[in-house]
Amino acid sequence: MPSVALFDPCYMAALRPADAECARHVLRSLGDDVTLIDGRCCGQPAFNSGYRNEARTAGREVLKAARPFETVVTLSGSCTSMVRHYLPVLWDGDRRDAAQRIAGRFRDFVSYVANHPNVGNLGLKLEGVVAYHDSCHGRRELGITSDALGLLARIQGLEVRRLAYEEECCGFGGSFAVKLPEISVAMMTTKLDDAVLTGAKVLVSGDFSCLAHLEAGARGLGLKLETWTFPELLLRALE
Amino acid sequence: MSAYRERAAREIRAERPAATVTPIMRKLVADAEAMLGRGPEDARARAAAARMYAVDHLEELHEQMEANLERRRVHYHRAADAAEAVAIMRRILAGSKRIAKSKSMVAEEVGLTHALRADGMDVLETDIGEYVVDLEGRGPSHITAPALHLNRARIREIFERTGASFEDDDPVKLSRYVRDVVGSYFRDCDAAITGTNIAIASSGRLGIVENEGNVSLGVSHPRLHVAITGLEKVVADEDAALAILEVLAPSATAQPLTSFTHFLAGPMPGQERHVVFVDNGRSRVVHDERYREVLKCIRCGACMNACPVYRTAGGLSYGSPYMGPIGAVVSPLLWPDGRYADLPMASSLCGRCTEVCPVGIPLHRMLLDLRADGVADGQLGSRTEKLAWLAWAEAFRGATRARALSAFARVGLRNGSRIVRSHGDGDDPRLFPEPSELHDRTLLQAATAERTAAVLIPAADVAPHELPALFAFRARDLGVTVVESIDPRDGDLSLTATAAIANTGSVLLTGEQAARRPILGAKRVVVRVSASTLVRFPHEVAPFLGGDDALLLTGASRTADIEKQIVRGIHGAEEMVVVLGP
Ligand code: SF4
Numbered sequence: 132m133p134s135v136a137l138f139d140p141c142y143m144a145a146l147r148p149a150d151a152e153c154a155r156h157v158l159r160s161l162g163d164d165v166t167l168i169d170g171r172c173c174g175q176p177a178f179n180s181g182y183r184n185e186a187r188t189a190g191r192e193v194l195k196a197a198r199p200f201e202t203v204v205t206l207s208g209s210c211t212s213m214v215r216h217y218l219p220v221l222w223d224g225d226r227r228d229a230a231q232r233i234a235g236r237f238r239d240f241v242s243y244v245a246n247h248p249n250v251g252n253l254g255l256k257l258e259g260v261v262a263y264h265d266s267c268h269g270r271r272e273l274g275i276t277s278d279a280l281g282l283l284a285r286i287q288g289l290e291v292r293r294l295a296y297e298e299e300c301c302g303f304g305g306s307f308a309v310k311l312p313e314i315s316v317a318m319m320t321t322k323l324d325d326a327v328l329t330g331a332k333v334l335v336s337g338d339f340s341c342l343a344h345l346e347a348g349a350r351g352l353g354l355k356l357e358t359w360t361f362p363e364l365l366l367r368a369l370e
Numbered sequence: 371m372s373a374y375r376e377r378a379a380r381e382i383r384a385e386r387p388a389a390t391v392t393p394i395m396r397k398l399v400a401d402a403e404a405m406l407g408r409g410p411e412d413a414r415a416r417a418a419a420a421r422m423y424a425v426d427h428l429e430e431l432h433e434q435m436e437a438n439l440e441r442r443r444v445h446y447h448r449a450a451d452a453a454e455a456v457a458i459m460r461r462i463l464a465g466s467k468r469i470a471k472s473k474s475m476v477a478e479e480v481g482l483t484h485a486l487r488a489d490g491m492d493v494l495e496t497d498i499g500e501y502v503v504d505l506e507g508r509g510p511s512h513i514t515a516p517a518l519h520l521n522r523a524r525i526r527e528i529f530e531r532t533g534a535s536f537e538d539d540d541p542v543k544l545s546r547y548v549r550d551v552v553g554s555y556f557r558d559c560d561a562a563i564t565g566t567n568i569a570i571a572s573s574g575r576l577g578i579v580e581n582e583g584n585v586s587l588g589v590s591h592p593r594l595h596v597a598i599t600g601l602e603k604v605v606a607d608e609d610a611a612l613a614i615l616e617v618l619a620p621s622a623t624a625q626p627l628t629s630f631t632h633f634l635a636g637p638m639p640g641q642e643r644h645v646v647f648v649d650n651g652r653s654r655v656v657h658d659e660r661y662r663e664v665l666k667c668i669r670c671g672a673c674m675n676a677c678p679v680y681r682t683a684g685g686l687s688y689g690s691p692y693m694g695p696i697g698a699v700v701s702p703l704l705w706p707d708g709r710y711a712d713l714p715m716a717s718s719l720c721g722r723c724t725e726v727c728p729v730g731i732p733l734h735r736m737l738l739d740l741r742a743d744g745v746a747d748g749q750l751g752s753r754t755e756k757l758a759w760l761a762w763a764e765a766f767r768g769a770t771r772a773r774a775l776s777a778f779a780r781v782g783l784r785n786g787s788r789i790v791r792s793h794g795d796g797d798d799p800r801l802f803p804e805p806s807e808l809h810d811r812t813l814l815q816a817a818t819a820e821r822t823a824a825v826l827i828p829a830a831d832v833a834p835h836e837l838p839a840l841f842a843f844r845a846r847d848l849g850v851t852v853v854e855s856i857d858p859r860d861g862d863l864s865l866t867a868t869a870a871i872a873n874t875g876s877v878l879l880t881g882e883q884a885a886r887r888p889i890l891g892a893k894r895v896v897v898r899v900s901a902s903t904l905v906r907f908p909h910e911v912a913p914f915l916g917g918d919d920a921l922l923l924t925g926a927s928r929t930a931d932i933e934k935q936i937v938r939g940i941h942g943a944e945e946m947v948v949v950l951g952p
Contacts, residue, residue: 141766144776170769170776170866177759181741181750183764192766194687217738224681259814260506267498295822296396298725300678304718310372313379316798317388317682318718328822344800351799355816357809368812 133327134164136200138193138237140210141172146343153362154206154240158370161249165248168196174221175213182194182305187221194218194233201248203237206362208338209305212272232298239269241337241361255368257290261359262331264322264345265297266338279337282361286368292329294322303344326356334358372712378683387490387511387519387684394518394934399726401624402672406728408626408831409616410874410907417617418730420610421666422634424602428656429606431571432647438574442636444643448601451818452480455598455648459486459563462596462644466491470592472585473497474565475513475669476600478691479704494559496552496584498545498940499931502528511685513692514622514671517821517931519684525932541932548669552584562588566599566645567668568614572607573917575635579618579628583890583927583941586630588888595637596644598805600666601652601664608633612909614668617728620668626844626874627908629927633653633920651704660739664699666729669698669747673723679716689712695723695733702740711749714740837872837904838950844875848925849938851947861893863943869903869914870948876924877948878914884921894945897923901952 137158139151151167158165171193174186193214197203205211214237220229244250263283267274283291302308302318323345326334332355336342342358349356371379381387383786406413423432436446447462449455459482471483471493483493483504488625490559495504499516503509505528512514517525526539529547536543564585569575576597578585589595611633619625637643656662673693674680685693690701690710698717700711714737717723723733744750765771834840842852858864867877877897890896911922927940938944 141772141776144773148776169775172766177762179738179741180755180759181738181743181745182756182759183742183745185759187764189766192769195768210749257814260817261814267718267722271721271725272590287520290817292817292820292822298722300718300720300722302678304720307715307718311375311378311679312798313375313382314679314682314716315718316800317382318678319800321388321392321678321682325822328820330818330820332816333809343802347800347802355813357813359809363809370500 133162134166134200135200135202135204136166136168137198138171138203138210139167139169139203140207141170141207143206143339144169147360150339150360150362152208153360153366154204156363157244157365157369158204159327160351161247161278161302162243163278164288166200168193171196171209173213174218175210176305177286178213178217183221190214190218191223194230197233197236201236202243204243205237205239206245207272207340208239208241208266208269208275208358209340211237212268214312216272219324237274239273241269242275242278244365245282245359250282251283253369255286255365257286257287257364257368259333260290260292260331261296261333261335261364262292262326264326264334264336264341265299266336266341267300269337270298273335279361283335286364289368292331294325294329296325297340301341301345303341305340308344316348319344320352322351323348323354327354335361335364337361372715373689374712374716377689378687378716381684381687382682385684388682391681391684393519395681398624398934399676400416402621402675404831405620405624405942406617408833409620410909411615413616414728414730416613416909417668417728418666420605420613421668421729422663423610423759424605425656425662427525427606427663428602428604428653431606432601434571435574435604437570438571439645443643443837444574444636446752447644447646449646449648449650452648455480455646455650456482456485458646459596460489463491463561463594466594467562468555468559469493469561470496470556470559470584470588471563472565472580472588473500473516474563474598474725475691476565476598477563478510479650480648482598494552494555496555496588496819497931498548498582498929501548501552502931505529505532508686510672510691511693512671515931515934518934519686522932541935542937544936545929545940553941556587556591557891559592561594561596562592564595564597564713565598566603566620568611569599569604569645570608570611570633571604571646575633577611577615578632578634579615580632581629581632581927581940582929583630585632586886586890587941589634590633590638590890593852594639594642596646598646598648601647601649603647608907608912608915616908618668618670620758621672621726621728624928625924627806627876627922627924628924629923631922631924633915635919649673651706653669655703661699661703661736663731664696664703664736666731667696667700668729669696670728671730672726675723676726677717678720678722683716688716693739699733699736699740702744708749711744714744715750837906838901840906841870841872841875841899841904842950844873845925845948848875850875850925851945852950853947854950856896856947858896858950859894862890865895865897867897867899867903868916869905869911870899871911871922872904872906874908874924876908876922878911878920878922880914880920881918882915884919886921890942892943894947895943896947896949898949898951901950
């Protein structure tokens with residue numbers, strides 16, 4: 132049984148605490164032995180705000196916890212991208228190489244599951260319609276759009292709709308949403324308009340950060356639209 | 371509240387730029403992608419390499435450029451900063467009273483128009499978009515479409531304030547009105563100022579692109595022509611210039627090439643020509659490993675066209691002559707005094723700018739580095755923010771403390787979301803649900819019919835492969851008549867092309883044939899093209915460029931400065947006929 136770590140990023144622990152359990156269940160169904168890493172942050176919020184020392188302090192803890200594992204499955208695309216592409220650069224020389232070696236083992240949940248040798252045996256089945264939200268980090272930094280769509284296509288009975296202009300950002304961007312809320316909200320509204328036009332009432336994405344922002348917006352605007360993560364969707368497709 | 375946020379919030383409240391800009395840009399970005407797709411597959415890589423070479427050999431290329439310009443009797447100047455640039459321009463223009471200026475970002479950067487007017491010179495912005503924003507007074511909101519933030523009704527109003535009157539706000543009438551104002555100004559002006567997109571070191575020629583014909587007027591009518599440009603705009607040779615041209619117009623305006631592409635050699639008899647290269651921080655940036663690649667920029671504007679933050683808050687919110695992602699990177703680099711230190715925050719870091727940039731500048735990564743610089747040198751972030759991040763990092767040093775923090779966040783979230791709300795002006799609708807709330811699975815079955823408006827995908831390209839047929843197909847697409855023979859008419863100007871580019875429908879005129887005055891004065895331009903001189907792509911036309919003046923014509927002159935609607939026939943002949951012979 133391959134041993135993998137499951138990294139439950141800090142903001143998900145706060146905003147959707149049940150997700151890690153869903154993900155653990157899905158990974159077990161794939162035959163993996165799962166160890167949870169939680170209570171840590173990859174450092175992205177500080178990093179994106181320009182506070183690199185603070186980002187390094189926080190990120191170091193994630194790398195330390197990940198050290199014993201060959202694969203670290205991460206529940207959020209943007210954290211995966213932070214760890215893989217940016218975190219190691221916060222050190223120099225040998226330390227950077229060491230950080231790089233651990234960071235390279237981080238995989239986002241969607242592409243990990245989509246490429247898992249046992250994914251064909253899951254027998255995924257769920258009747259209904261969802262729309263797919265392509266996150267910027269997933270699309271451009273990780274290149275996992277086709278993995279995500281491929282995984283959705285494996286779910287029997289599920290119709291997947293695409294948003295027009297799916298390459299456009301939903302306006303979350305972490306600290307961006309806090310520092311420039313007027314712009315963030317206007318971008319969110321544009322994205323929600325496109326989501327509503329699909330007719331689907333459930334929006335799925337590999338990045339919970341976009342989803343939290345969009346769901347909060349949909350609520351506030353009184354739209355009938357829920358956002359589901361992949362672990363949540365897959366768990367229901369397993370039932 | 372940062373200065374940028376204040377300006378952005380004000381723009382959003384007062385103007386809602388996205389309502390106009392987003393639909394225009396969605397279409398433009400899709401068209402631009404399709405136009406690039408028509409070209410050679412490695413076009414972007416070649417353009418990026420040509421620009422990188424220039425950045426790596428900046429001083430060497432300038433030495434060569436200077437020598438070659440002097441050989442052509444063109445005066446070379448180099449200004450260390452904005453003040454010196456203005457001083458040099460003042461010296462060159464001393465004695466000129468009426469000056470026709472066409473678009474130049476660097477002129478904007480150094481505040482040229484303002485300075486010359488303060489000296490009592492009469493300066494007319496001759497580019498239609500620039501003319502509009504000059505009258506409006508708030509400055510350009512886009513580097514290639516300065517009046518993008520104004521719709522036709524506003525533009526009509528602005529013109530009517532100066533005494534003009536119109537039956538309606540038809541962009542054709544509004545554009546032609548400016549054409550006439552500019553045309554008569556050119557009849558008696560002493561000097562013209564233009565920009566330069568590409569300075570070609572190996573030959574000392576200036577590559578300038580334009581659509582309206584006002585640059586053509588500027589380089590050929592007044593006795594004095596001054597080109598002002600950035601230090602980095604020099605490139606090695608014609609191959610490099612063509613590699614850049616191959617992506618510039620497609621990325622900027624979704625055109626194959628602009629209507630006029632000048633390869634400007636020495637001055638005409640009796641004419642004087644100067645080129646002013648402005649450093650203003652560039653030679654400092656070239657030595658900074660993290661940012662030097664930004665000097666590859668060809669100012670196409672694709673990054674702002676694609677940027678959702680730019681679309682939402684508009685170009686004026688940046689408060690800089692350079693807006694959008696490139697503006698957020700280049701403004702704090704050119705003005706390191708802190709006035710633009712908050713612009714790098716004007717991004718959600720979605721990476722779309724980096725993806726569309728035709729010369730491969732990693733814009734969003736530079737934004738991240740600039741943020742870190744701003745924090746490190748104290749130009750960005752408050753003391754309170756600094757303390758908050760320190761406390762945050764401390765909490766995440768211990769997993770137990772962080773877990774407690776998560777739990778706390780969970781409880782406080784709904785109230786927290788209210789704190790987020792009170793940041794704004796009450797318009798923030800975001801409301802976080804209880805984290806433990808279960809999702810409603812019946813929603814999976816509640817979908818309604820799809821109403822998604824079809825994404826604007828331009829029709830499939832069905833161009834023929836054979837060169838003559840391809841040329842005719844592309845040229846006709848640009849409004850050019852292509853025939854095998856023609857009956858001459860009064861007022862025809864007959865020219866012979868040195869070569870033609872099939873995939874862009876362009877004709878190349880060199881030497882005497884490239885003289886701008888007759889072309890601008892003709893009723894109809896008839897160009898003879900021999901099929902044996904056809905090449906497929908712009909980069910293959912290098913051997914035909916010769917060593918003298920050259921001009922590529924791609925369709926008749928046009929503008930899209932009012933709501934991006936295309937109006938053909940600005941300065942110069944409205945009609946162009948190509949006689950395609952063997
Ligand atoms: S940064 Fe790239 S996309 Fe933006 S204007 Fe410059 S060349 Fe164009």
